[in-house]
Amino acid sequence: MLVIAYYSRAFHTQVDEPVLKMLLVMIRSVIQISLVIGWCSSVGTRIINKQVRHYLIAVGILLAFWLILRTCKWEFIAQNGTHLGRYLWYGYYIPMVFVPLFGVFIIDHIGKTENYKTPRYMKYLYIPAVLLVLSVFTNDLHQCVFSFPNGIEYGESDYNYQVLYFITMAWFILLGIYFVVMLIKKSRVPSSKSFQKLPAVILGISIIFWVLYCMQIVGGDLAAIDCIMIISLLESAIQSGLIPSNTSYKELFCSSTVSAQIVDTNYQPCMVSGTATALTADVMKSAKAEPVDLGDTILHSKAITGGYVLWQDDVKQIKELIKELRYTRERLGESNELLKAELELKENRAGTEEKSRLYDRIAKEVAPQLAKAEELLKLAESEPEQNKSAIAKVSVICAYIKRRGNLLLLEEENNIIPARELEYCIRESLDNLRLGNIFTSFDSKCDGEIKLAHAVVAFDFYENIVERLLDDATAMLIHLDCKDGIIKMRLQIGCNEDIAEHTLSELSVPCGNFEWDIQDEDVTVTLLLSQGGDGK
Incomplete structure (x- = not known):
């Protein structure tokens, strides 16, 4: 088609018949414009990125517009001096300004993802582009692009270039150079010094032509040649894969390793596809409702325009893995049962050992009381008349052993206990003292919490005094005050005979302080354990 257009232009200059000349002009123009429009149409169906597709179509439309202006200007309005002819001439600068701008936008998309969009800052380039076009179309008013020394009517044959013309041409040349340089840069093959061959060849041919044209060695329809070069450069980027397109999909589908087919x-x-297996129509129809298990593969179906696409997922390895996982799960289940049984055994053993440790500690702490209780029980057996007295004393000692053991258990959990725990210990001991016909009275004010070590010291101190005076005691009055971690305990004990001072002289406490006062048959003992006292 380009050859026909070329010879139509060549014959056009050699014939004199007006009708034939017009026919040749129309043939050439229709071929050139149709090829550009056809390229635009193909771009609309091939290019994936929406913005790149719009830019390429805009370039094609501008090139077709350029060819139409060229034809109307030189073939239909050939005479100079008309306003229409001059504005057709001005119209050339619309594609000259916007085509390189769209080329910059297109080159920016090369190498980017499908969803990439032109940055906002680049879109500000529309502002100088529009101003340049407006300056050309308003040239008759200011003549800052072209000046006409002999008047506007002779402007197309006699004009001078002004500053805005050079700015416009600088825009055209600089953006064009940027497009060419970036195309060469982005044509480089990754991890290699070589370049994509097709864009390089087109660039080489274009440079050679422009050199020969400037040396006046070759000539031709410059507008048409520029359109061919621009389209060839853009098409080379498409064919080289620099601009992603959806061509060669059939070859890609047939060579795909995915088992698929379109029906x-x-x-x-x-x-x-090359790896698809033959399927019967009945099997394909059954996949329409739900996936079909074919053993090592699963058949899927999806409706598309004009038919269906069917594909098979290879699940052989998945099924083998599932089988292995089941076997592994069974083995792990058995191992878990063994581990669970072993853990339970260890927990039971640890619990038993912990109980044994606690029992041993309790026995060690209350060993003197256990020995004394045993001695009293033997006395009750050997001397029946002492039976009631001995049993009463044993019950007091047993109450101490019970409560002392309880305090040891609490110590395993926390070093701070409610103050009422000490109250419960003394109250239970006093309850057992009444069995031995000892009058008891207990006044207690216990609030908040106290150190467990202090509670142990106070209870041991109380028990020590009780055991020392148990044989002679007739009455026991106790006042216990626990507040803000301070323990204050006062014991008033009445006996049936005078109390020897040495009975209490051996008393001691690991922390705090105490004092006693003996008045004949009565004794008063006061214990004070402050909050900051040493207690473990």
Whole structure:
């Protein structure tokens, strides 16, 4: 088609018949414009990125517009001095300004993802582009692009270039150079010093032509040649894969390793991949409702325009893995049962050892009381008349052993206990003292918490005094005050005979302080354990 257009232009200059000249002009123009429009149409169906597709179509439309202006200007309005002819001339600068701008936008998308969009800051380039076009179309008013020394009517044949013309041409040349340089840069093959061959060849041919044209060695329809070069450069970027397109999909589908095929509405295969297996129409139809298990593969179906696409997922390895996982799960289940039984055994053993440790500690702490209780029980057996007295004393000692053991258990959990725990210990001991016909009275004010070590000291101190005076005691009055971690305990004990001072002289406490006062048959003992006292 380009050859026909070329010879139409060549014959056009050699014939004199007006009708034939017009026919040749129309043939050439229709061929050139149709090829540009056809390229735009193909771009609309091939290019994936929406913005790049719009830019390429805009370039094609501008090039077709340029060719139309060229034809109207030089073939239909050839005479100079008309306003229409001059504005057709001005119209050339619309594609000259916007085509390189769109080229910059297109080159920015090369190498980017499909969803990449032109940055906002680059879109500000529209502002100088529009101003340049407006300056050309308003040239008749200011003549800052072209000046006409002999008047506007002779402007197309007699004009001078002004500053805005050079700015416009600088825009055209600089953006064009940027497009060419970036195309060369982005044509480089990754991890290599070589470049994509097709864009390099087109660039080389274009440079050679422009050199020969400037040396006046070759000539031709410059507008048409520029359009061919621009389209060839853009098409080379498409064919080289720099601008992603959806061409060669059939070859890609057929060589794909995915087991897939496209069938029509009658389930007749239209396109089959290299690894797809033959399927019956009944099997294909059954996959329409739900995936079909074919053993090592799962068949899926999806409706598309004019038929269906069917593909098979290879699940052989997945099934083997599932089988291995089941076997592993069974083995792990058995191992878990063994581990669980072993853990329970260890927990039971640890619990038993912990109980034994606590029992041993309790026995060690209350060993003197256990020995004394045993001695009293033997006395009750050997001397029946002492039976009641001995049993009463044993009950007091047993109450101490019980409560002392309880305090040891609490110590395993926390070093701070409610103050009422000490009250419970003394109250239970006093309850057992009444069995030995000892009058008891207990006044207690216990609030808050106290150190467990202090509670142990106070209870041991109380028990020590009780055991020392148990044989002679007739009455026991106790006042216990626990507040803000301070323990204050006062014991008033009445006996049936005078109390020897040495009975209490051996008393001691690991922390705090105490004092006693003996008045004949009565004794008063006061214990004070402050909050900051040493207690473990």
